[in-house]
Amino acid sequence: MxxxxxxxxxxxxxxxxxxxxxxxxxxxxxxxxxxxxxxxxxxxxxxxxxxxxxxxxxxxxVRGPRRAFDGRLVVVTGAGSGIGLATARAFAAHGAEVVCADIDAGAAARAAGAIAEDLGGTGHAAQVDVSNINQMEDFSRNIIAQYGVPDIVVNNAGIVVAGAFFDHTVDDWRRTIDVNLWGVIHGCRLFGAAMVERGEGGHIVNVASLAAFAPSRLLPAYSTSKAAVKMLSDCLRAELAGHGIGVSVVCPGFVSTPIAGNATYVGADLREEAVRGLARRGYPAERVAAHILRAVHRNQAVVPVNLEGKIGYALSRISPGTMRMLARWSATIRNPGIGR
Ligand SMILES: NC(=O)c1ccc[n+]([C@@H]2O[C@H](COP(=O)([O-])OP(=O)(O)OC[C@H]3O[C@@H](n4cnc5c(N)ncnc54)[C@H](O)[C@@H]3O)[C@@H](O)[C@H]2O)c1
Structure with a gap:
């Protein structure tokens, strides 16, 4: 029954x-x-x-045995690759219906198709550029009209521009802030408002990074965008608590995804070094996805992920001076620190 x-x-x-x-x-x-x-x-x-x-x-x-996210509608941005792909699959494996959104329509379609084929779940594909307000408005309106108000939104899509501050052009800054920060703001505003109006609670997960609290000479725009995402998440968490809507910010250290290959390098070309370094780290996106599901389940506020993520978070609170020292030192060892 x-x-x-x-x-x-x-x-x-x-x-x-x-x-x-x-x-x-x-x-x-x-x-x-x-x-x-x-x-x-x-x-x-x-x-x-x-x-x-x-x-x-x-x-x-409603069939048993019950899975943790049965009957839930989840939207994941940047679901075509890396952490977003692993997160979309993890939610589907736990019973959720998942909208896989990405700027790359083919990658979104493959992600949604694999959810049906590999997991026997329900996946929908959507193409959207999270930095574009018009596209995001159409996207959220269509999703709500077709499938309903999402229970969980994971604002994950992100890009990296790596290099020294004076090698970044204004366009490099604009693109980084547009995707990494405005993309998250649009997702929170549009889907968050629908959740509040529906009045059944929900959860928003914003994917920031260790870079949110670890300054770096090689990722000035990226780190700035991620620090803003962390603060935005803290503010929103306070505001939405009364509506039964949780907000979590997930801050991984290095994760072995295609992000270093997808990154833009300004000044010195560190692509090969970064791709090799990230692959060598050997931390799979699936483990970040597991942290994201747990963050929703337990309504966690800030979730540092993996060893360097946790040490960085602890150091930034106990000894911010050490973080500043490491930031100066990091460039001298030519560690590109991509994706931190
Ligand atoms: N990989 C890491 O080491 C690492 C560490 C900390 C944080 N992160 C963060 O995790 C998130 C996912 O990174 P990843 O490693 O999976 O990267 P990835 O490059 O493997 O995947 C990013 C996905 O986002 C999509 N995307 C890019 N711009 C978009 C846009 N404007 N609109 C919609 N989709 C867009 C891409 O097409 C791609 O499918 C990012 O926000 C990144 O900053 C990654």
Whole structure:
């Protein structure tokens, strides 16, 4: 017998903690949230009625055993490669319906196709340039019209321009900030507003980097964009908490993805060195994806990933002077530090 629970996130009597273990007794369980207090059916009648109607319509589709993200709609940007691809697959493997968005239409289509073929899940492909406000508005409108308001949005798409500050042109800066920061702002504004309006909570994950708190002579624009993403995420987390929407910022160190090959190098051409270095690091994107799923599950605020990510985060808080010293030193050992 499929069962649905509707959790009122601010209910002081039937608290979320009371509902947490129901899954062990009811294998075919659909668990939805409404940002409301105890009298949710009086304060948010449309939301409660909609959830009941959706459940009655689709109850046959609630099958056991239950997976962590069953019935959830997830949007991942930059899902055509690396961390985004691994994240889209991980959510699908845990039962979510996933929209794979990328500027590269072919890569997005391959990612969505593989979710259906390899995992028997539901994947949709979308082409969008996250830095373009018009494209992002169309994208979010189409996704909401076709599949509904996403429960989880992962703003992951990002680019690297590597080189010294004076080798960066204004265009290098503009492109980096447009994709890495504006892309995240657009994703948060458009999908976040829809989540608030729907009133059933949700989660936004922004992918920043160790570079958000580790200064570097080789990644001035990239690091600036990632530091801004981290602060944006902290601000938004405070603002959206009352709506039952979690915001996490994920900050990986070096991850072995194609990012170093996709990067732009200004001044010295460090491409080969960077590609080799990142491959040698041997930290797979799948492990970052696992951290992203856990961040949503546990509503974690800041998630440093891998050894250098965790050490960098700890040092930046305990001894920022050491981080500044390392930044000066990093260029002298010709470690390109791509993707940090
Ligand atoms: N790989 C690392 O070492 C590392 C470390 C820390 C943080 N990160 C961050 O993780 C995220 C993913 O990086 P990755 O290593 O998987 O890189 P990647 O190059 O393998 O993948 C990035 C994807 O984003 C897409 N993309 C680029 N610009 C886009 C745009 N304007 N609109 C939509 N899609 C766009 C690309 O087509 C590509 O599919 C980035 O934000 C990156 O800064 C990576």
């Amino acid at each position: 499929p069962v649905q629970i509707i959790e009122a996130t601010r209910d002081a009597f039937v608290t979320p903690a009371l509902l947490a273990s129901i899954g062990q007794w009811v294998p075919r369980l659909r668990h939805r949230k409404v940002a409301a207090g105890h009298w949710a059916h009086r304060s948010r009648p449309e939301a409660v009625a909609r959830l009941i109607a959706e459940f009655a319509d689709g109850a046959h589709a």
